[in-house]
Amino acid sequence: MNELPFYKPQGNEIELFEHAYRHQLPLLIKGPTGCGKTRFVNHMAARLGRPVYTVSCHDDLTAADLVGRHLIGEGETFWSDGPLTRAVRQGAICYLDEVVEARKDTTVVLHPLTDDRRVLPIERTGEILHAPPEFMLIVSYNPGYQNLLKGLKPSTRQRFLATRFDFPQAELEQQILVSESGIDAALAKRLVTLANALRALKDHDLEEAASTRLLVYTATLIEGGYAPLEACRAALVEPLSDDEETVAALMDVVEVSFGG
Numbered sequence: 001m002n003e004l005p006f007y008k009p010q011g012n013e014i015e016l017f018e019h020a021y022r023h024q025l026p027l028l029i030k031g032p033t034g035c036g037k038t039r040f041v042n043h044m045a046a047r048l049g050r051p052v053y054t055v056s057c058h059d060d061l062t063a064a065d066l067v068g069r070h071l072i073g074e075g076e077t078f079w080s081d082g083p084l085t086r087a088v089r090q091g092a093i094c095y096l097d098e099v100v101e102a103r104k105d106t107t108v109v110l111h112p113l114t115d116d117r118r119v120l121p122i123e124r125t126g127e128i129l130h131a132p133p134e135f136m137l138i139v140s141y142n143p144g145y146q147n148l149l150k151g152l153k154p155s156t157r158q159r160f161l162a163t164r165f166d167f168p169q170a171e172l173e174q175q176i177l178v179s180e181s182g183i184d185a186a187l188a189k190r191l192v193t194l195a196n197a198l199r200a201l202k203d204h205d206l207e208e209a210a211s212t213r214l215l216v217y218t219a220t221l222i223e224g225g226y227a228p229l230e231a232c233r234a235a236l237v238e239p240l241s242d243d244e245e246t247v248a249a250l251m252d253v254v255e256v257s258f259g260g
Contacts, residue, residue: 006180007043010036016163024118026136027137027138028157029163030141032165036165053092057100059102084120088129088131096138110156111159167199170193177215177216177219180219187219194257201250236254
């Protein structure tokens with residue numbers, strides 16, 4: 001049996017996911033970048049023994065990218081399923097990451113799968129797929145990115161159960177760093193304290209806070225022998241800003257923890 005992807009629960013999200021899966025309900029996961037949303041989905045899919053089709057949403061994503069399209073090959077056309085269609089056919093989990101990045105006319109294709117019909121009409125072939133009980137639809141997004149132009153339509157949002165993720169509490173985040181990178185507990189505690197100090201600066205010229213993912217990268221570099229200050233610069237500071245003054249200010253915070 002394959003080992004489950006590592007995941008430390010923050011609350012009752014595992015129980016909620018299991019109930020959603022059992023009752024064939026779609027799930028929406030809200031939370032900042034790098035807080036564990038994708039890892040959670042992969043962990044639960046492995047736990048349930050279901051394959052996952054992950055789609056990273058973007059402005060140019062079309063309904064055909066999800067459902068499928070006719071292609072030309074060896075002198076004839078043939079139909080090629082998209083990831084959403086494959087997931088429905090196989091009773092898999094379809095995970096749309098950062099769904100608010102997709103155009104609203106694209107996400108409408110999800111509607112028949114998120115009510116009691118649980119069907120996927122394929123207009124170009126005339127086929128109507130009925131989702132098996134094992135199929136599950138999950139979407140995620142970062143609420144911090146939302147604005148008037150990018151956001152889920154209310155008619156889409158209200159078709160999902162929803163749960164909110166945040167960065168883990170300090171003790172839990174320390175456990176994650178130890179498990180993921182192999183660093184010792186004392187260093188993990190210093191890194192988490194540093195991350196929380198950087199997160200306190202999020203509203204000051206930073207679009208994103210220092211994520212758990214970046215913390216794991218930092219810990220991995222340090223555990224591998226890279227200098228702590230340079231590891232923090234490369235994995236925690238430079239990914240957060242291109243502004244030289246902001247980077248310098250963040251490095252001042254880092255040097256309080258790791259300088260000298």
